[in-house]
Amino acid sequence: MADKQHQADKEQAVEQEPLTTDTQDTQAESSVESEQPQQDATYIAELEQQLAEATSNAQAEKDNALRALAEMENLRRRAAQDVEKAQKFALEKFASELLPVIDSLERALEHTDKESDAFQAVYEGVELTLKSLLTTVEKFGVLQIDPTGTPFDPNKHQAMSMVESDEVAPNSVVAVMMKGYELNGRILRPAMVMVAKGPAVDTQA
Template sequence: MTQDNNNLENSEIVDELPEDASPAADAVTERLAALEEEVAVAKQDVLYAHAETQNVRRRLEKELADARAYASTAFARDILSVADNMGRALSMIPADLREDEQWKGLVTGLEATGRELESVFRKNGIEKLVSVGEPLDPNKHQAMLEVPSADAEPGTILTEMQSGYMIKDRLLRPALVGVAKKPD
């Protein structure tokens, strides 16, 4: 019953309000509308801040993934000269020396070392570019000379002076190549 008595008393008080109380109610209504607008703006600001935080987190995760993937880039560039020298050494061994029992162990060891180096490259996402016979791609190749050729299409790579390499999807080192041109 006390609830009913309170409701009855409140309605009597409202009925007893003077006529000039209406502007005060309008002021309360306006203040309430202003507060609701401020709440809406604050909610929007919170949503923007949350979205910005997610964007920063995603960007940092991508940068971290890139740092992990490409952290060895400088080292890989330095080790490429070792791979080049190993390849040159193996290619310079004459066939008769390869068959000589006295040198066979050394040759086999050098070949195994070359294979191991290639395996390490593969494990770390480093791939040798295939250049000879391909069209010149300035994003992967550096043309060092033009060779007159009636057989090859102009712009086709005929020779490779130094191998190019990619690490993941980035160029580690361009291939130094000789490109076909129309004969004079």
């Protein structure tokens, strides 16, 4: 009888042991399952932060590249402009040195009587030389400024004196004392001119 009771107690103890182990396993699995979502959320947050940093770095590099391209384009444009200016105005000093020669030829024509048989050949020779010289410098962008009868332009003309005139509109050029010249739109020398002003008004009438 005692043996049967001992056998029954032993079987009951064996039956209770698996129940205790199963309970512990279930609790462990529950703990793992509760920690997994937290780990996933942390990992996702880290990935999002890394993605944001990578996107920011990529945008910064793109901005730097665009800025560098813009600077290169500006340098290229400025270099092209400098070359163009150098080509246009390389003869500026040389052309300026030629102006007194042209002036001398024009004065020679003014003081030579072309109707005189003695000076007709001289006049024609000087006139031909002047025309040839003006044609030559014109090929290189040098143009003569002869503003007779045109409105006064302070950008191209220099007023040497003013005279009363009722024949032309006030502020018009009535005489050119020395012609001006420009090189590809840049003034080498303004024209020296005499400018008309309206007749004086008699305030005593």
